[in-house]
Amino acid sequence: MDELLTDLREETGDLERLLGPRVWDLPTPAEGWTVRDQVTHLAWFDEAAVRAVTDPAAFREEVRTLVAEGFDVDRAVEERRSMPGDAVLDWFRTARHRMIEALAALEPKARIPWYGPDMGAASFTTARLMETWAHGQDVADAVKVRRAPTDRLRHVAQIGVRTLPWSFTVHGRPVPQTPVRVELTLPGGGRWAAGPEDAADLVQGPVLDFCLVVTQRRHRADVDLTITGPVAEEWMDVAQAFAGPAGAGRRPGGSPDV
Secondary structure (H helix, E strand, O other): OHHHHHHHHHHHHHHHOOOOOOOOOOEOOOOOOEHHHHHHHHHHHHHHHHHHHHOHHHHHHHHHHHHHOOOOHHHHHHOOOOOOHHHHHHHHHHHHHHHHHHHHOOOOOOEEOOOOOOEEHHHHHHHHHHHHHHHHHHHHHHOOOOOOOOOOHHHHHHHHHHOHHHHHHHOOOOOOOOOEEEEEEOOOOOEEEEOOOOOOEEEEEEHHHHHHHHOOOOOHHHOOOEEEOHHHHHHHHHOOOOOOOOOOOOOOOOOOOO
């Protein structure tokens, strides 16, 4: 948990450095969402995370009510579009600090209720890091900054691999039984791998490119991945490391020029 929380703090700092006073109304590659919307989304769920950790029973009831009312993430974002940018940044900083404090008090295997199945604290923290990096990528694209990748991307890659079954399920496809091996190069020169070494289906390349695909921030045609085997090919078409309904992904050739 200490390592994960340190990496989450650093990822948060990288995002905050992109948030100058003139960026809030810039459109991001996520259709209809501005920089303000991206940060609002993170702050809203950080606050929800604090409630989930500190009062899980009340949070479960809150989720049941939201689901019954047809909870819509976009609506939660739209309701805050009148907030000034500095207020959004203060909200995000406060919510993020409180969430990290709450998570720091937990054992890695402690269970946290969420909008889907309960999650272990380590997995939950990893998911918040993934969300921070992915929405931060949209912000970076909006402000036309090319972020230097870091070895923190190994956490995003881990979620990308773990959500292979979910990626197929959410797109209405049967979950394949054929294993897939993932072999990635980290920015620091190290290697990261997952899956059986003798698997015939294989995804290889830079960890950044893999993470961009599994978070649906780039189309697979616009990154440098070597994909071998039919299951690996299909997976990279539908990969989705985040919860919620099937994402639309990005169009080929639609990557921002930054």
